[in-house]
Amino acid sequence: MNTNVIAAHESNVRRYSRSFPAVFTKARGATIWDETGKPYIDFFVGSGALNYGHNNPKIIAPAIEYLLGENILLSLDMYTSAKREFIELFVGLILRPRGLSYKIQFPGPTGTSANEAALALARKYTGRSSVMAFTNAFHGMSLGSLAVSGSASTRKLGGVARHDVIRVPYDGYPNRSFDSASYIDYVLGDPGSGIEKPAAIILETIQAEGGMNTASAAWLAEIQRICREHGIVLIVDDIQAGAGRTGDFFSFEFAEIEPDIVCLSKSLSGSGSPLSIVLIRPDIDIWNPGEHSGTFRGNNLAFVTAGAMCKMWSDRQFATSVKRTTIALQGHLDRLVEKFPRAIEQKRGRGLMAGLKCRSQATVGQVHDVAFENGLLIESSGPNRDVIKVLPPITITDDELNRAIAILDHALQEHTHDDFPNDSSASHLATRN
Numbered sequence: 001m002n003t004n005v006i007a008a009h010e011s012n013v014r015r016y017s018r019s020f021p022a023v024f025t026k027a028r029g030a031t032i033w034d035e036t037g038k039p040y041i042d043f044f045v046g047s048g049a050l051n052y053g054h055n056n057p058k059i060i061a062p063a064i065e066y067l068l069g070e071n072i073l074l075s076l077d078m079y080t081s082a083k084r085e086f087i088e089l090f091v092g093l094i095l096r097p098r099g100l101s102y103k104i105q106f107p108g109p110t111g112t113s114a115n116e117a118a119l120a121l122a123r124k125y126t127g128r129s130s131v132m133a134f135t136n137a138f139h140g141m142s143l144g145s146l147a148v149s150g151s152a153s154t155r156k157l158g159g160v161a162r163h164d165v166i167r168v169p170y171d172g173y174p175n176r177s178f179d180s181a182s183y184i185d186y187v188l189g190d191p192g193s194g195i196e197k198p199a200a201i202i203l204e205t206i207q208a209e210g211g212m213n214t215a216s217a218a219w220l221a222e223i224q225r226i227c228r229e230h231g232i233v234l235i236v237d238d239i240q241a242g243a244g245r246t247g248d249f250f251s252f253e254f255a256e257i258e259p260d261i262v263c264l265s266k267s268l269s270g271s272g273s274p275l276s277i278v279l280i281r282p283d284i285d286i287w288n289p290g291e292h293s294g295t296f297r298g299n300n301l302a303f304v305t306a307g308a309m310c311k312m313w314s315d316r317q318f319a320t321s322v323k324r325t326t327i328a329l330q331g332h333l334d335r336l337v338e339k340f341p342r343a344i345e346q347k348r349g350r351g352l353m354a355g356l357k358c359r360s361q362a363t364v365g366q367v368h369d370v371a372f373e374n375g376l377l378i379e380s381s382g383p384n385r386d387v388i389k390v391l392p393p394i395t396i397t398d399d400e401l402n403r404a405i406a407i408l409d410h411a412l413q414e415h416t417h418d419d420f421p422n423d424s425s426a427s428h429l430a431t432r433n
Ligand SMILES: *Cc1c(COP(=O)(O)O)cnc(C)c1O
Pocket: 109, 110, 111, 112, 113, 115, 138, 139, 140, 141, 204, 208, 237, 238, 239, 240, 241, 265, 266
């Protein structure tokens, strides 16, 4: 493997190249090949940016045609026909069928640009400065997003003070017996709580980086009720959980809530091309023209592929097959949890945004290494990195899914033998909770 030029010149900050030491050259659907021709099934999918698989022909074909046609590639926020078509498709095929009505802001192309815009707008709209954010949240790597993130190392990054954030417990934190929504409701109504009314509450319906923690439908509905009662803007960061990941287009559909602001990025373009949008309840859209900007908010190639992604959702068969894959994956994971109690503590996540909480970080490390060796890419998450992220493309075939699960099964089997050579220590761990 020749990586000399990269290792010599790329910053020490590089990370995934260390956990997946191969030079990748080709990819299609759920499979990615390295330059020796070895295939891997991709359960990492660009950390959720490739939900529709690599080089999905339904998405790439219109992009190739667009590139060959001397069309507009960059337009800032000028009118273009590609933008007009994307908005028509997104409104007509995604928002309207779900009874949603939002204005669409195009910020810079990364997820964190969308969150920054959402936070700035909520602060402007309410005239308040603080924001409520949750334990184990992850919202991105620019200052405003870092401030609302939960991880200690993430929050320290940048070396400057992070003011105006009120940290509150997420659903199920620190355990299921604590009712965090009631707590939030109480402190907002109590003049003695020392907690000021925030401009916004920002949340992920599933905390992917935070360890695949899920919020229940009842909790989400209660947080929405609290926001409405207190005049607080509810921002859902759907950057990783949205665009089909949970089996629905938006991750909050199952809870039947309608957030005031929704941030989308990662898989929104369907192609891996950078694109972000902020969906804004129309009366909150009080931006002045040009007040918020970004050079790459007019990535027209991403508009084309995002439009093709929207069209996929108008095909009933596509939506049905995603649901079927969701059920298959959850069944596989239930079986793994049952089969490997010494390695796995519990199943986490929802839909195709799943995780396996393991008993230790070492377990996850070993499973990762054996899986990689055998042709499966997986990543870890959580504050202690002891959760295996299971993120197949939502378009994965049954055959690819079965093969990937067999590799994961094999890796879990290897691990159990290494760590627990005799049965007595193993049964002790199996009953521990
Ligand atoms: C990835 C991610 C972000 C940040 O997106 P970038 O494109 O890396 O800036 C924000 N929120 C969530 C939930 C994410 O998963």
